[in-house]
């Protein structure tokens with residue numbers, strides 16, 4: 264029996280057992296929408312295609328499954344670009360369908376035609392323009408495989424409308440065979456042995472773990488490794504939660520706004536064990552002065568990440584989970600009692616703090632801390648980008664993977680709200696926050712209505728400082744306090760805006776209102792809530808490694 | 824900066840050339856020569872890319888090439904381990920009094936006289952890139968009017 268290309272897409276998605284799809288309709292995808300009408304999975308209609316792709320990304324990060332998106336050709340497809348790039352930078356598995364004009368029109372500047380495979384080539388793991396309906400099912404099967412294996416990433420499938428309309432027999436392949444794509448998953452035994460020797464004889468080792476541990480679901484193996492070796496551990500922004508930050512061996516986050524003790528411990532180490540992390544410049548600071556005395560072991564599934572920024576002594580290309588469980592079978596603890604004392608001293612003497620204001624202003628860090636306390640640390644925290652993101656990373660203590668969801672590599676403002684929608688759909692039983700800035704939240708505020716429509720009780724905590732705070736901080740510190748175009752004095756009334764969208768709006772201007780506002784938001788379970796926290800205007804994020812400086816030059820507060 | 828001859832075995836599909844070229848252009852690298860051709864297997868093509876660049880950056884480019892789904896194999900062919908050939912067409916000024924000298928060069932290099940006119944000769948030469956370079960250098964004094972090279976192909980002899 265023959266079915267249409269549109270039906271082949273729906274049937275293939277059924278075979279992939281997807282739970283939901285995010286997207287937005289338009290001319291050339293009407294045939295697909297026609298069959299989505301009675302599909303057995305949910306379809307979440309965003310209000311802007313960027314919202315759809317970020318929501319699919321948030322869904323993927325919270326669930327570990329592939330996020331699926333559908334948008335129309337032309338502007339629908341170009342509206343996806345920022346979201347695809349966001350997912351690409353953070354290695355998030357997405358399968359993104361775009362409509363395309365019919366094959367005979369391609370290249371004619373047809374209405375709503377863009378070369379989306381060309382546009383997304385450098386920001387996708389792979390992409391396809393379907394040229395023959397015979398290939399459609401195989402391409403979808405391959406796309407899910409490529410998106411979710413190896414180092415994951417977004418895959419775009421561009422489907423010309425005449426393919427959606429033409430007829431072909433459906434059979435979904437059981438297996439995938441791509442001769443140029445065979446990701447290595449198990450580490451080389453000799454390298455593993457060399458790594459164990461280095462670890463066992465190290466005097467000042469530190470583990471530096473990142474998003475790769477989240478992706479490979481290796482948090483348990485990582486915890487066992489730390490339990491067996493007693494080595495202190497710091498994580499990247501995307502690694503938050505893979506090791507409990509409440510544990511004494513946790514040094515929390517490292518890097519530009521990492522803790523003093525993480526940065527100094529890494530700087531003094533004689534062995535850095537990098538696991539599923541890629542030595543991003545926001546982590547290493549000035550690269551020529553990074554880890555002057557350390558040997559490096561690097562476990563990563565992506566060979567191109569190894570020895571890219573930092574030369575590695577023992578590279579282990581493989582899946583973090585598999586490699587760690589091999590190591591855990593044989594590893595013996597190093598003798599590092601003195602080092603542990605040094606590290607404990609660093610931690611004791613340079614804690615992560617902020618000063619409460621004498622005037623009773625609400626400090627943004629205080630708000631994040633209270634969110635942590637009132638939720639018992641059991642929420643999923645999504646963030647926007649800027650100071651809000653850094654405070655959310657610093658002052659909430661993450662203890663489980665997939666509970667901190669943030670655009671790391673691309674730093675995309677406007678990510679948090681749609682990502683929170685995706686996360687809440689993935690994990691209906693948990694409270695989901697979007698910790699936001701007054702700038703970022705306005706970038707995708709239209710998605711609020713999606714949360715209302717689906718009765719998602721997301722709590723949007725705006726740390727409203729009246730500024731594009733992170734940029735203002737740089738202007739203050741490095742550009743003579745010239746606050747050129749970073750003041751957001753003209754802002755909407757967020758409480759009224761919430762109400763207009765069918766959400767609950769709460770404005771908080773006094774310190775003593777902070778906790779009751781959070782509690783009230785937590786008591787609401789059938790609609791989204793915006794809490795507009797009016798916080799100190801010129802608070803800065805510390806610690807900070809100034810751009811271009813070494814991580815040992817971490818500064819703790821304003822220099823007088 | 825050193826020269827690399829990168830041989831990339833790829834799926835013979837549309838869009839692959841753009842992906843491969845994109846990895847160089849994104850880093851601001853200018854490709855000195857590029858050839859694409861089919862092989863003994865009709866669904867496989869080989870691209871031979873000659874490029875100058877920092878060794879570490881090119882190491883990274885090779886890893887990135889390997890990550891492309893349509894790339895089957897990447898190898899760097901350095902002189903001794905491979906057979907490299909190139910073809911050039913050169914149009915030189917050749918007034919009658921200079922022709923016999925040019926004929927001699929053609930002889931020595933086993934080149935070919937592809938065309939001849941009152942004032943010019945067009946010569947074809949094939950061989951190793953060094954041989955082609957030498958031939959061109961020796962023709963320079965006569966006045967080169969047009970010059971084209973195919974870019975090299977390279978076969979590993981390992």
Ligand SMILES: Cc1ncc(C[n+]2csc(CCOP(=O)(O)OP(=O)(O)O)c2C)c(N)n1
Nearest residue numbers: 649650651674676700701702703731732733
């Ligand atoms: C889409 C986008 N545009 C611009 C930037 C640059 N940028 C980084 S942080 C920031 C300010 C963010 O302001 P706000 O959302 O109010 O957060 P705050 O830093 O005040 O917490 C800007 C403009 C960005 N990261 N993303």
